[in-house]
Amino acid sequence: MSTQALTYLFVGLSFALYIGIAIWSRAKSTSDFYIAGKGVNPIANGMATAADWMSAASFISMAGLIAFMGKDGSVYLMGWTGGYVLLALLLAPYLRKFGQFTVPDFIGTRYYSKAARLVAVVCLIFVSFTYVAGQMRGVGIVFSRFLEVDINVGVIIGMAIVFFYAVLGGMKGITYTQVAQYCVLIFAYLVPAIFISILMTGNPVPQLGFGDTLVDSSTYLLDKLDQVTTELGFLAYTESSKSTIDIFCITAALMFGTAGLPHVIVRFFTVPTVQDARKSAGYALIFIALLYTTAPAVGAFARMNFIDSIQDTQYSSSPSWFKNWEGIGLIAWNDKNNDGIIHYSVGNTFEDNRPQFIDATGDHGQRLTSNTSDTSNQNEVYIDKDIMVLANPEIAKLPGWVIALVAAGGLAAALSTAAGLLLVISSSISHDLLKKTFKPNISEKQELFYARCAAAVAIVIAGLFGIFPPGFVAQVVAFAFGLAAATIFPALFLGIFSKSMNKEGAIAGMVTGLVFTSSYIIYYKFLNPAFDNASFWIGSISPEGIGFIGMLMNFFIAIIISRFYPKPPKVVSDMVTLIRQP
């Protein structure tokens, strides 16, 4: 069978599985719809949390980013796993004990204030939509490259699948599909990683393989990679280019942001007991670590293979993957010295660095662009970092079924995260906005109906993001984590660990975090992108890391302001006492 036929088969089978599970686990009550009736086994919840968490960004983009960032890529690895320690120790058990449906529920009740609940809802919707937009782009890329359908058709198929199991099954349907999606995605990630590890180092464990020697040589892979990257003019692979303070802040912003992401927190509301909430955080991190410890190995293998297979080869005899990805515009070759040979080194290929393809081909058959060539360096290759994981099996010449498997895995990662996010968006609208704020008299049945409508509307909006991708997706990801760290995390943490924290303090803190973090990011990412480099940043902290400073300011302001206002009422301090007990 051809690779494409295999891809149709794998993707089709996995979609049939998700639909089957959705029919089997329909939601019958609001409790089923919001939190799966609190009946999920901790191991299953661990898998669901892992699938929920590991998005198209983790599956498709992360290893590629690491491949080109080297040691600087560690911020993602530590940031997106270390947050689980905070979540497990500081938030999950207490929020589970509190036992409501949503994150704004906790903030609204703990700070006895509708205003606090609304601030939380606004942050939550913003953070979640930012994320969803990225997932839909991932779905589009996989469909257009592997199934050769139009990106828009791909997005619509993805929407239809998510629509089916999210609207029908709610949290219950989503949870059990996510368990299946985790299995698909982890298998799809590990199989090619193991193959490539064996091919390159002879070691079947990728985590050990990338610290091993290359096959038929006594040179360590990482030493070789350091040597090759230095020769091409890059910084050595295992050295970092960012300042220590910036790395510190980015890692911290990602960690605290992870712990404050509503779609992850809400997963811990679905298990039966507090003990199960702790346990499922542990399982979730094991399942996540399986991918996150493999990713840096994949990154190192990919960088090595990428350089090996194209450097100084004739374009006419370049590997087919190079031309395939060029075909959909994610690779470009700009023959600066007209010798027909591919030269890859440090520097931008084009002056504005994003290729604008024109409808013409050059002397060697390469696609031409309307960009101005950047003549300050010799680099002729433009590559979109997002494609490394998807291209890796082809670069390493693995069999067609592995490539098909990776396509199904990428879709599983994107769809599972999209579904989880759509659910928190819909529940915050039907539960926090309607039931708890504007229309308290609706019955449970009506609330369930509104929840389904909200999910449907959210899916359509997410789909539109996929079809008309806003150019700023990459920039707003920093926003999502920064805001979660600077607003949601401190409000939750202080709500549990400080009995004297009152609504005035919490709201002042959240607003400070929100305003400070968003102004900094908007200034550097949107208003003045030309200043977005280390020499202009305040205290050399990048917009990616500023959420950490926003969080510290939130804590500081919240604690100061709370001193000037009365303590919270007794009902609230009793509630805090209660959630602190097992």
Place this chain on the structure above:
Amino acid sequence: MKITPSQSYWKSNLRILMALLAVWFLASFGFGILWSDALDEIQIGGFKLGFWFAQQGSIYIFVLLIFIYIILMNRLDKKYQEEVSQDLDKK
């Protein structure tokens, strides 16, 4: 005033949290970032140690920390339940 079981439970809980978070900080921000370059002088197999902590070691330690937390807290929960039932017996 006598310390109630829930007060001593909360105190022990905080002590556990502090110890575990200290290790969390050391493994990631310490070995992986602040002292990473210094640790890179040491090479074990193909890995420079600071690089290994940043891309592998810290993640293994995170997993370990959560499981140690689960064990310690389950033990603490049990002790708390016993103390509460003893308190009730006295009354």
